[in-house]
Amino acid sequence: MLLFCFCGSLFADQVKIQEEFNKQLVKNNLVFNLPVDFIPVKFDSENCNDVCYSYAIKHINSKVEIRYSIFHLDEVIKEGDDLHVSFMLTVVENIAGNDKVLKFTKFDKKNKSDKKFNADFGASILVNPKSEFGKGYKYAMIIALFKNDSRNVYITYLFDDMSELKSAFDQSLYSLKFKS
DSSP: OHHHHHHHHHHHHHHHHHHHHHHHHHHTTEEEOOOTTEEEOOOOGGGOSSSOOSEEEEESSSSEEEEEEEEEOSSOOOTTOHHHHHHHHHHHHHHHTTOOOSEEEEEETTOGGGGGGOOSEEEEEEEOOOSGGGTTOSEEEEEEEEOTTSEEEEEEEEESOHHHHHHHHHHHTTSEEEOO
16 A cells, blocks of 8 residues: 555656646747657656756666756847857756866757757757766766747756767657747
8 A cells, every 4th residue: 555655646746747847848839749768757856956957758778868958038038149158058067067068069040950949049068967967977968949039948868878879869859849
């Protein structure tokens, strides 16, 4: 009987997290499709000290976890404004600590491969996580997506092995995107 109550509590918590994530998707005009070979991860949304995230999934066959963070800033952001850059750098620093960025790539609507996100602009950043957020993982790949109306999305891949990331990345890259 005790096991049933404990499992029921875990399930109720996961349902609450899913409902909150769905509300954020609607509010921010986003679409999410759970990628094949991924399952939701239970986490304590109240205990996000470094970077808050709304939802997390992990690959069933490899050590790859994806965390989704959605923010709606109060001020309107336009490409080239420093506010989106400052916010992004804060998120990156909170994950990486003072460690250096291993790779940084900026993109915008002109990039054919990145139009699928329906973002106005964004970036991908590779770091070694030095915070509680990335504890237990060797790398963090952060995909930062921005809309000109202040919506910010961070898709963070946590992983140890680049070859394991490749397969998971191909399956999940466009799992969260802005509606067109």
